[in-house]
Amino acid sequence: MNSAQIEIQLIASLVAIACAIPGTFLVLRKMAMISDAISHSILPGIVIGFFITQDLNSPLLILLAAFTGIITVVLVEYIQKTGLVKEDTAIGLVFPALFSIGVILIAKNANDVHLDVDAVLLGELAFAPFDRLFIGGTDVGPKSLWIIGSILVITIGLLLAFFKELKLSTFDKGLAASLGFSPAIIHYGLMSVASVTTVGAFDAVGAILVVALMIAPAATAYLLTTDLKKMLWLAIGFGVLSAISGYWFAHWLDASIAGSITTMLGFIFLMVFLFAPSKGIIAVMYREKQQRTEVSLLTFLLHLKNHTEERERHVNHLQEHINWQKVRAKTVLDLALKNNMIVLNKNIVSLTKKGDTFTSKAIDYIITNEDAQIEDMKDDFFLFRG
Amino acid sequence: MDITEYFSLVFTDYTLRTITLGTAILGAVTGMLGSFAVLRKQSLLGDAISHAALPGIAIAFLITGAKDSNTLLLGALVSGLVGTFWIRGIITKTHLKSDTALGLILSLFFGFGMLLLTFIQKQPNANQAGLDKYLFGQAATLVESDVWLMAIVTGICLCVLLLFWKEFKLLLFDADYTKTLGFNTKFIDILITTFIVLAIVLGLQTVGVVLMSAMLLAPAAAARQWTNSLATMVFLAAIFGAFSGVFGTAISASQNNLSTGPVIVLVAAVFVAFSFIFSPSRGLLFKQIRFIKNRRDLELHKTLAFMYHIAETHENISHPHTIKLLNNFQGFTKKTLQKLVEKNYATIDGSMWSLTDLGFETAANLYTKQSTEDE
Numbered sequence: 001m002n003s004a005q006i007e008i009q010l011i012a013s014l015v016a017i018a019c020a021i022p023g024t025f026l027v028l029r030k031m032a033m034i035s036d037a038i039s040h041s042i043l044p045g046i047v048i049g050f051f052i053t054q055d056l057n058s059p060l061l062i063l064l065a066a067f068t069g070i071i072t073v074v075l076v077e078y079i080q081k082t083g084l085v086k087e088d089t090a091i092g093l094v095f096p097a098l099f100s101i102g103v104i105l106i107a108k109n110a111n112d113v114h115l116d117v118d119a120v121l122l123g124e125l126a127f128a129p130f131d132r133l134f135i136g137g138t139d140v141g142p143k144s145l146w147i148i149g150s151i152l153v154i155t156i157g158l159l160l161a162f163f164k165e166l167k168l169s170t171f172d173k174g175l176a177a178s179l180g181f182s183p184a185i186i187h188y189g190l191m192s193v194a195s196v197t198t199v200g201a202f203d204a205v206g207a208i209l210v211v212a213l214m215i216a217p218a219a220t221a222y223l224l225t226t227d228l229k230k231m232l233w234l235a236i237g238f239g240v241l242s243a244i245s246g247y248w249f250a251h252w253l254d255a256s257i258a259g260s261i262t263t264m265l266g267f268i269f270l271m272v273f274l275f276a277p278s279k280g281i282i283a284v285m286y287r288e289k290q291q292r293t294e295v296s297l298l299t300f301l302l303h304l305k306n307h308t309e310e311r312e313r314h315v316n317h318l319q320e321h322i323n324w325q326k327v328r329a330k331t332v333l334d335l336a337l338k339n340n341m342i343v344l345n346k347n348i349v350s351l352t353k354k355g356d357t358f359t360s361k362a363i364d365y366i367i368t369n370e371d372a373q374i375e376d377m378k379d380d381f382f383l384f385r386g
Numbered sequence: 387m388d389i390t391e392y393f394s395l396v397f398t399d400y401t402l403r404t405i406t407l408g409t410a411i412l413g414a415v416t417g418m419l420g421s422f423a424v425l426r427k428q429s430l431l432g433d434a435i436s437h438a439a440l441p442g443i444a445i446a447f448l449i450t451g452a453k454d455s456n457t458l459l460l461g462a463l464v465s466g467l468v469g470t471f472w473i474r475g476i477i478t479k480t481h482l483k484s485d486t487a488l489g490l491i492l493s494l495f496f497g498f499g500m501l502l503l504t505f506i507q508k509q510p511n512a513n514q515a516g517l518d519k520y521l522f523g524q525a526a527t528l529v530e531s532d533v534w535l536m537a538i539v540t541g542i543c544l545c546v547l548l549l550f551w552k553e554f555k556l557l558l559f560d561a562d563y564t565k566t567l568g569f570n571t572k573f574i575d576i577l578i579t580t581f582i583v584l585a586i587v588l589g590l591q592t593v594g595v596v597l598m599s600a601m602l603l604a605p606a607a608a609a610r611q612w613t614n615s616l617a618t619m620v621f622l623a624a625i626f627g628a629f630s631g632v633f634g635t636a637i638s639a640s641q642n643n644l645s646t647g648p649v650i651v652l653v654a655a656v657f658v659a660f661s662f663i664f665s666p667s668r669g670l671l672f673k674q675i676r677f678i679k680n681r682r683d684l685e686l687h688k689t690l691a692f693m694y695h696i697a698e699t700h701e702n703i704s705h706p707h708t709i710k711l712l713n714n715f716q717g718f719t720k721k722t723l724q725k726l727v728e729k730n731y732a733t734i735d736g737s738m739w740s741l742t743d744l745g746f747e748t749a750a751n752l753y754t755k756q757s758t759e760d761e
Contacts, residue, residue, distance in 0.1 A: 027482075032489040033430055040596070082670060084662055085607050088485075089429040093607055096600030097655040100648035103522065107643045208437075208500070212493035219486050256504035262497020269490065273476070284479050 004129040009247050011128050011145050012261060015201045016213050016239030018152040021159055022194045023214030024235050027222060028170050033088065034191070035214045037076065037095040038069040039198050039207035043102030045069070046199070051109075062147070062199045069195030070188070072098060123206030125247075125257040144204040151200040155193055166190070167228055209258040213239055216265040223276045238268055296332045301341060301359045304351050315347045393636070401526070402639060408528040408536060409631030409650060412589050415540040417605030417627025418547065419585045421620045422578055424606040425558050430485070431470070431579075433599035434492040436586045438469025440499025440595055443520050444506060455532060458520075459587050466583045469495050496595070523594030525635065525646035536588055543581055547620075554578060555616055593647035604654035605630065611665035630654040682722075687752055689722045690731060694749030697741045706738035 026032050045068025049061035072094055079090040133143045140146070159166070169176035169186045177183050194214070201210045221234035246261030253260065274281050307313060315333070333349075336342045341355030351359070396402050423432055439462035446461025447453070469491045476487040503518075519527055547554065553574045556564045565571050582602070589598050609622035634650030663671050689712065696711065697703045712723070723739065726732040731745030741749070 027486050030483045030485050032483075032485040036433070036489050036492060079662075082662070084611060084668055084670075085424070086427055086429065088427060089424055089603055089607055092429040092433060092599050092603040093655065093658055096597050096604075096651050100597060100600075100651040100655075103648040104644060104652070107645055107648075208493055208496050211489060212497050215486060215489040216494060219482055219490050222482060222486075223480060250501075253501070253505055254508050255501050259497050259499075259501030259504060262494055263501050266494035266498055269494065273480070279480055281475070281479050 005247075005251075007129040007142055007145060008125055008257070009244050011142065011148060011204055012125060012243035012247055012257070013240045014145070014148045014152050015205055015210075016217070016243040016261075017236050018148055018155055018197050019201065019210060019213035020217045020235040020239040021155050021232065022190060022197055024218040024221070024228075024232050025166060025170055025190055026194065026214060027218040028228075028231075029190075032215045032219075033091055034073060034076070035194055035198070036211045037072055037091045038191075038195050039202070039211050040095040041072040041098035041102075042066070042068050042195070042199050042202065042207070043099050044105060045102075046202070047102050047105045047109075062196065065199040066192065066195040068098070069198060070191060073188070073191045073195075123202060123204055123209065123258050125204055128204050147200050148204065151197055155197065158189070158193060162186070162189070170228075205261070206258045209262055212262040212265050213243075216262075216269050217242075220265075220269045220272045223272050223279045238265070242268055293328075293331055293335060296328060297335055297341075298359075298362055300332050300336065301351065301355060302363070304342065304349060305356065305359045310348055313349045315344070315349060391640070396636075402635075404530055404533055405525045405528050405639075405646070406632055406635050408533045409525055409592060409635045409646065410628040411533065411536045411540055411631075412592055413601065413605065413627030413629070413631030413650070413654075414624040415536070415543055415627075416585050416589055416601045417609070417623035417625070418620050419543065419578075419582050420602035420604075420606035420627070421609065421616070421623045422554065422558065423582055423602055424610065425616075425619075426578075428582075429603050430488050430599070431473070432582065432586055432602035434473060434488045435466045435470055435583050436590065436595045436598035437492040437499075438495035439463070439466040439587055439590060440496055440520065441465050441502055442468075442499075443590070444499055444502035447506060448502065455591055456535065459590070462520075462587045462590055463583060465495065466587055467580065470579060470583060519594070520590050521594050522596060522645060523590065523592045523598075523647040525592045525638075528592065532591065539584060539588055543585070546577070546581065550574065550577065558616070593650060597647050597651045600651045600654060601627070601630075604651070604658050608654070608657040608661040611661040611668050626654070626657050630657060685719070686722050686725055690726060690745065690749045691752055693726075693732065693739070693741055694746065694752075697746060703746045704733075704740045704742065706735060706740040709734075709737050709739055712739075 023032075023035070026035055042065040045065035046061065049058075049064035052064070053061050055061065075094045076087070076090045079085065079093065080087045085093070128144045129142045131143050132139050133141060133146050165176070165181045165186055168179070169181055169183055173183055176186075197214075198207065198210045201213075205213070217235040217238040218231070220238050221231045224234055225231050242261055242264035246264040247257055249264060250257040250260035272280065275283075277283060304313060311317065333342075333344075336355070337344065339354075340352055341358060342349050343352055396406050420432070423429060442461035442463070442465025443458045444461075445465070446458045449461075450457050452458075473484075473487045473491050476482050476490070477484050482490075553564070553569055556567070556569070557571060557574050557578075561571060564574075586598050586602065589601055593601055605623040605627035606619070608626050609619045612622055613619050630650050630653045634653045635646055637653070638644040638646045638649040661669070663669055666672055692712070693707075696707055697705070709723070723732070723734070726745065727734055729745075730742060731748060732739050732741050
């Protein structure tokens with residue numbers, strides 16, 4: 001690993017952390033798409049800023065472009081307030097228009113602007129170490145490292161200073177407002193941080209990766225925990241992990257670093273989406289299947305309790321009367337047998353004493369809906385845990 | 387080339403005619419289907435799908451090695467559909483909200499697509515130059531067969547729309563009711579979503595993945611302001627979309643260095659802004675005018691009521707009072723007094739006013755009787 005490689009990974013990791021922090025709150029506040037809108041609509045701001053400053057890394061340009069981001073948010077909210085269209089339509093109308101203005105500005109001034117739309121959307125992390133910052137003639141490192149570093153420091157400072165307020169207003173807007181924290185200030189503060197981060201990071205990693213780095217780690221973390229602090233740490237961890245693994249993946253494929261980091265983020269999300277312990281798709285499906293079987297079991301036990309005739313209690317009758325498929329009937333029968341709820345005698349099913357009390361209790365529960373009745377059964381069954 | 391020259395050339399020049407027809411048809415079909423997306427509150431789905439189509443294009447190229455646009459669009463369609471159903475899976479199976487799911491799939495698929503595109507560019511055999519056009523679209527690359535494809539798909543869309551009109555409409559406004567009536571809502575839902583994806587994929591070559599969502603939304607959002615009927619809205623949206631396509635092509639053709647996609651989007655945005663402001667029933671301008679009118683009426687009534695309370699205390703209701711009396715009253719302006727005189731509710735004599743019989747009677751019944759005279 002040479003120093004340029006280390007620097008690239010450092011920049012990517014810092015961007016990942018700087019994005020994960022506002023991203024977590026955006027996901028929790030159901031405003032994830034706003035980050036997509038901001039990342040597109042900063043383009044005209046960047047172009048105009050570039051005309052003025054002639055330097056892609058100037059702080060003035062970052063502020064100008066971030067200001068365009070805020071304008072987007074304000075415009076979206078204004079259109080939404082008129083009630084003419086829904087919020088999502090407002091977002092979908094504002095950012096393509098602003099982005100188009102940016103693209104046209106670039107196209108019309110293609111000769112003067114050393115700016116490429118592809119570069120804005122995708123960035124080129126591989127070149128970041130070559131644009132270096134000199135202070136008094138000494139090389140102190142890549143410019144983008146300093147930019148994203150300072151943005152990260154500010155973000156962390158704001159997060160530590162206003163953590164309580166942010167947490168409160170994210171989860172209970174009404175309470176936060178009644179306690180005297182202005183929702184507007186917190187809202188626009190968060191939007192400003194998101195805008196500044198987007199602009200600061202776009203040069204290094206491009207607008208789309210910023211969106212991915214904001215939303216994906218937070219969404220992945222949200223599937224694993226419901227604790228805000230843990231979620232922040234997990235999001236940061238996933239971000240940095242995919243930044244570094246993405247770099248090496250791109251190195252191996254000789255392809256875009258930004259694209260490869262996003263792919264890593266996607267891969268991690270897919271894994272968590274499938275295998276997360278309680279909220280992953282497999283866990284959810286397993287739970288749903290369990291619950292289906294348990295409902296079937298209850299129906300079956302109730303049927304037995306209601307019918308004393310032997311004809312109604314014959315194993316083959318199950319399929320006819322309750323209309324279950326063979327496999328399902330066997331699963332239910334096995335489950336009931338395993339729990340000593342029933343006894344089989346020459347293919348005639350009858351309830352045991354345990355099964356009888358269980359069924360009565362279950363009926364009681366269904367009728368009265370009181371938890372106390374089934375406390376002791378909770379261990380055996382998923383059904384009553386919800 | 388200026389605009390007039392463009393319109394004289396559009397019927398004779400092959401390229402111009404193809405592009406204009408292509409963008410017009412595209413605008414019409416996206417406007418039509420976009421109406422459903424907007425009303426189903428799936429406005430941003432278009433944005434997500436168009437981004438999600440990118441890896442499909444790259445994979446189709448990697449597998450077939452062909453640059454034939456139909457093959458690539460088929461890949462785009464498949465990956466757009468995969469993205470759509472993954473979004474749906476995330477929303478229904480986990481507690482992540484729709485905005486997170488959309489942003490997630492959008493950025494992840496797009497990033498993956500970019501990875502593949504850069505990977506393809508590094509391949510030695512690749513003449514991959516044409517793939518970039520799907521990012522921002524190049525209407526100039528449209529050929530006659532593309533336009534035919536668009537026309538055929540639009541025709542199919544129209545047929546399906548007419549065939550399932552009742553079901554679509556019902557599902558749009560009352561999904562639960564549709565289900566209780568015994569319609570297969572899942573099927574109708576998938577059908578309309580598939581057509582939305584199809585329309586988006588068709589537009590990728592012309593306006594590109596980044597701006598495609600605006601083509602879907604803008605005509606529909608503009609049309610929504612002029613009507614409350616679904617049929618009219620779909621029709622209007624198709625017209626707005628087609629006109630944005632034609633005007634956008636005309637403007638971009640008449641200038642150098644103007645790509646068609648962004649111009650079409652901006653023209654559509656102008657349609658939206660115009661509709662937001664000038665629509666008679668919902669527009670901001672008329673809303674403001676109605677607001678001011680109502681306030682004036684209210685002030686008029688307040689002044690009249692105030693005058694009535696003064697006149698009440700005198701035996702002769704037409705007893706003159708000085709205008710100064712009214713000056714310390716909030717709703718009063720010179721204009722309201724003028725209007726009262728016009729309506730023959732009061733008379734002015736120098737700096738004195740007096741209530742007429744008519745005015746007194748109207749004021750007495752102001753809050754007990756509905757008056758239809760004042761709007």
